[in-house]
Amino acid sequence: MRRPSILVGVLFLALFCCSPWTVWSSTLCKRKNLERVRPHSVSITEFGAVGDGITLNTKAFQNAIFYLNSFADKGGAKLFVPAGRWLTGSFDLISHLTLWLDKDAVILGSTNSDDWPVVDPLPSYGRGRELPGGRHKSLIYGHNLTDVVITGNNGTIDGQGSIWWSRFQNNTLDYTRPHLVELMNSIGVLISNLTFLNSPFWNIHPVYCSQVRVQNVTILAPHTSPNTDGIDPDSSDDVCIEDCYISTGDDLIAIKSGWDEYGIAYGRPSTNIVIRRLVGKTQTSGIAIGSEMSGGVSEVHAEDIHFYDSYNAIRIKTSRGRGGYVRNIYISNMTLVNIEYAITFNGLYGEHPDDAYDPNALPVIEKITIKDVIGENIKQAGILEGIEGDNFVNICLSNISLNVRSSFPWNCSYVKGYSDMVHPEACEPLMERLFPEHCSDCYYLSNHQQSSNNQRGAWFLSW
Incomplete structure (x- = not known):
């Protein structure tokens, strides 16, 4: 299959006079070493987490992040998730934090809806996207944050969404389904080098955010899974999405x-x-x-x-x-x-x-x-x-x-x-x-x- 010729490309670039776009896009997404150096680091295992895919580790994630908050004004901190299958409900991130997953680390979303709290609807939606009223909080959540990194060596975040898809298809939901990652009213967000699997609803949802970069991620869900959007920038500005492979149901x-x-x-x-x-x-x-x-x-x-x-x-x-x-x-x-x-x-x-x-x-x-x-x-x-x-x-x-x-x-x-x-x-x-x-x-x-x-x-x- 042949690409359009270079001559044609040059001709149409000249015709369209779009040099401001070219300058802006290359500046916004200019490739740099995006890894933040954090002077403080802990492993989730130091807070009692067990990576057996059975033990619920929500408290361990919450306690680890609460502890790391004391380093937010000291250059920030890294929470390391080693190899294992780490079952958890929703947990909140903090500013100046790197959540880093080892290549064999899997963060698993709980299949118990009680582990996904209900929060207020977004003001720009007025209600849950699927049902009136609130909505379930995302698995990984943050609001009013600065300088947040979710990355790793191609670790995995698995929402185990099939139970949510069934409830949607059977009309048994009480509230709108949760996303895998949602960051609200935040600035300076990087999500990179990870695989996202089987989100209950949308996968990555930056809303009311600025300066967001999503790079080198793989997002997968069955084509029959309802509304499993890959990346949804929502009322957000200065967003760069690059080098991604996505195959989902929406x-x-x-x-x-x-x-x-x-x-x-x-x-x-x-x-x-x-x-x-x-x-x-x-x-x-x-x-x-x-x-x-x-x-x-x-x-x-x-x-x-x-x-x-x-x-x-x-x-x-x-x-x-x-x-x-x-x-x-x-x-x-x-x-x-x-x-x-x-x-x-x-x-x-x-x-x-x-x-x-x-x-x-x-x-x-x-x-x-x-x-x-x-x-x-x-x-x-x-x-x-x-x-x-x-x-x-x-x-x-x-x-x-x-x-x-x-x-x-x-x-x-x-x-x-x-x-x-x-x-x-x-x-x-x-x-x-x-x-x-x-x-x-x-x-x-x-x-x-x-x-x-x-x-x-x-x-x-x-x-």
Whole structure:
């Protein structure tokens, strides 16, 4: 399978005038030695933990972290988890902490729901995502933290989620299912060099966070497992996701920012997000935006993406009542194999938290570029459905070559944009010719934005 030629790549880079994106993304995700040196270290075994996969070690984790809190202002500390199977319920992290798993270490989530406490719903959601009321706390949790590292030598965090999936499918849940890792209102987060297995719900959920990096992780769950999203940046900014393999039962990456009137009122967008060198497969979507995007999503750059044996590759999900916006999304250099739908925009993705949402709160979807894509055995190139009276605009497609099985490769409504060098030929609403000024209008970051991005990206250079 041939990649787009270098000449074509250079031509389209010049055409699209997107150098601010290039500078920003490479700065934000610049590779550095990310391992923090902590002057203090203890093993979980020093607090009575037993790695037999049977003994419940929640108190040991809680006591160890309580002890290490005394070193937070002395350079921080490391909690070492050696080889073994360490059964535990939910536990909270602290600032200036490294949780480090040996290569043969497995943190196991308890199968007893009482070991996963119920906490308040997120204010940008107004209720649990699955049921009204609270939600179970994640296995590894933290809030209002600074400088947190969850890493190791490819150790494993296993949520043992099958009991939760069954309860969801049988409608016997009392509260929304827990995530594997959730960090709230935190700054300076690194998650790397680990395997995440069988999450009860979403795997990694940074919410209301800044300066987050997820690198070199593997996330696995059966394709039949419900809502086991891989990585969900939610109302978070300055996020870098790179060098990950994800195969789960739902979206591999889902960028969110709150749900209907609650997300609009909370008003915290997800912005400045870079996704690089992502490989995976799923029965839903590779990279999704929404459907909870009421606080807005912008400045998303994804490149070097490979999806295979999946349903959707790229999907934007929204509906009347969401409000918010999705803009300045730039996806390039993507390889697709055995995909049902390469590009999907769904403006009728219903489901609201309650009846108090405003049906006149219309989302703004604009300035979406997808370029340099090749695909083999694709059922349909795209289903792009906007909202009547609320067109999705400035959609730019270029240098896309898809081997499509369907006689009707595109299905478009309430969208408008540009295309060039697209095969099969794009649908009529996207057939305006591309010119440099179109690209500049769609994707040029102002000097103010670029300066802000460079300042934000400087944090990553210090790691």
